[in-house]
Each structure stands twice: as C-alpha cells, then as structure tokens.
Amino acid sequence: DAGVTQSPTHLIKTRGQHVTLRCSPISGHKSVSWYQQVLGQGPQFIFQYYEKEERGRGNFPDRFSARQFPNYSSELNVNALLLGDSALYLCASSWAAGTDYEQYFGPGTRLTVT
Amino acid sequence: AQSVTQLGSHVSVSEGALVLLRCNYSSSVPPYLFWYVQYPNQGLQLLLKYTTGATLVKGINGFEAEFKKSETSFHLTKPSAHMSDAAEYFCAVSNSGGSNYKLTFGKGTLLTVNP
Numbered sequence: 001d002a003g004v005t006q007s008p009t010h011l012i013k014t015r016g017q018h019v020t021l022r023c024s025p026i027s028g029h030k031s032v033s034w035y036q037q038v039l040g041q042g043p044q045f046i047f048q049y050y051e052k053e054e055r056g057r058g059n060f061p062d063r064f065s066a067r068q069f070p071n072y073s074s075e076l077n078v079n080a081l082l083l084g085d086s087a088l089y090l091c092a093s094s095w096a097a098g099t100d101y102e103q104y105f106g107p108g109t110r111l112t113v114t
Numbered sequence: 115a116q117s118v119t120q121l122g123s124h125v126s127v128s129e130g131a132l133v134l135l136r137c138n139y140s141s142s143v144p145p146y147l148f149w150y151v152q153y154p155n156q157g158l159q160l161l162l163k164y165t166t167g168a169t170l171v172k173g174i175n176g177f178e179a180e181f182k183k184s185e186t187s188f189h190l191t192k193p194s195a196h197m198s199d200a201a202e203y204f205c206a207v208s209n210s211g212g213s214n215y216k217l218t219f220g221k222g223t224l225l226t227v228n229p
Contacts, residue, residue: 004157033215040221040222041221041222042118042204042219042221042222043158043204043217043219044219045216045217045218048216055215056215056216058216090158092158097215098214098215099146099209099215099216099217100146100165100214102160102163103160103217105150105157106157107155107156107157108157
C-alpha cells in the first residue's frame with residue numbers, strides 16, 4: 001500500500017509570493033495533520049483536519065490556511081511568504097483524529113523562500 | 115502547555131554499545147509519549163509510544179523506553195547500537211484527553227554510530 005505522499009518535493013519561492021502544498025493520506029485514513037520543521041528543530045504543529053473539518057490549529061499566523069477535500073487529501077496554503085517560512089513541511093495521516101491513532105508521516109515538502 | 119526537552123543535541127556511540135537518548139516532558143494532564151526516528155530526507159517513523167498501562171514500552175528495531183512519572187522522563191534505550199541506527203530521534207508528547215490532536219516535539223537528538 002502507498003504511504004503518505006506529498007507534492008512537490010522541493011519548492012523555491014520569493015518573499016511575498018503564495019504557495020500551495022499537497023498531501024494524499026494513506027487509503028482509509030480520514031485525518032490529516034500538517035507540521036513545519038525548521039532546520040535544526042523538531043516539527044511544530046500547524047493544523048489537523050478530520051472529515052473535512054479543522055480539529056486543531058497551532059500557533060501560526062493567519063497567512064497559513066488549509067483544507068481537506070472529500071477524498072481526504074489536503075492542501076496547505078501560505079500567503080505573503082517570509083524568509084522564516086523556509087522549512088520542511090510534513091503531512092501526517094491517521095485513521096481518525098487524535099493522537100490515540102498512529103500518525104504516519106510523509107517525506108515532506110522542502111520550501112525555500114528567497 | 116506541554117513541552118519536551120531532549121538532553122543532548124548530538125550523541126555518538128560505538129557500534130555494539132548501549133544507546134541512551136534522554137527525554138523529559140512537561141504536561142499538566144496525563145501524557146501520551148512518543149519516540150520518532152527521522153532518516154535523512156525522509157519523514158518521521160514511529161518507534162514506540164506510551165499511552166496507559168505498562169510503563170516499559172518496547173518498540174521496533176530493538177528500542178524501548180520507560181515512562182517515569184516521578185521524574186517526568188521517557189528515555190529511549192537500545193542495548194546494542196547498529197550502524198543503521200544512525201539518524202535523528204525526536205521525543206514527543208500529547209494530551210491524553212479530548213484535545214489530543216497535536217504532537218509537541220522536542221528539538222531532536224542526532225545519533226551517530228561509529229564503527
């Protein structure tokens with residue numbers, strides 16, 4: 001079975017631009033979470049979605065938004081990019097919401113903002 | 115608020131030696147605790163987790179961890195290191211209650227295994 005897939009793998013954007021990152025969960029999983037991992041740090045929670053509804057949001061500005069589609073895939077959008085948004089963005093899927101259920105991480109999208 | 119402190123950003127051991135990676139947590143409610151491993155250019159893989167019950171938890175690849183509430187610790191050990199264990203290891207905590215939607219990670223410990 002395919003694991004969590006994310007696209008694109010790498011992305012280079014300029015300050016002020018907008019970016020959309022995509023995530024496809026493992027088949028049968030209904031929850032998707034997004035994390036930001038800055039170089040040298042642990043991942044930081046951004047959002048969790050379950051059944052197309054936002055279940056949790058981390059301490060990120062409103063420039064960050066996400067949504068989940070009927071097929072449970074998800075998009076993370078970041079507006080007005082800043083240099084500090086450069087990071088590895090990880091998507092994790094789980095069968096249902098909550099950390100009772102194992103979260104399976106994708107390989108991530110490496111975003112570089114210049 | 116929850117937090118995780120991983121003592122030692124870099125640990126170096128010889129092949130065959132004991133691996134000990136330290137993790138202390140802070141949580142106002144009974145925690146769930148996790149250890150993840152990240153190989154270069156890959157996502158995170160769950161090694162083991164503690165939710166309730168037995169405080170000594172066994173995971174994949176010969177790793178285990180012990181939940182010590184009195185010490186607020188969840189240290190990761192492996193009796194004998196292999197070269198393939200070289201990676202970055204992250205300890206994480208979450209709530210055990212209804213708002214347990216997020217993992218809070220430590221900054222990670224890079225494990226180097228020398229031949």
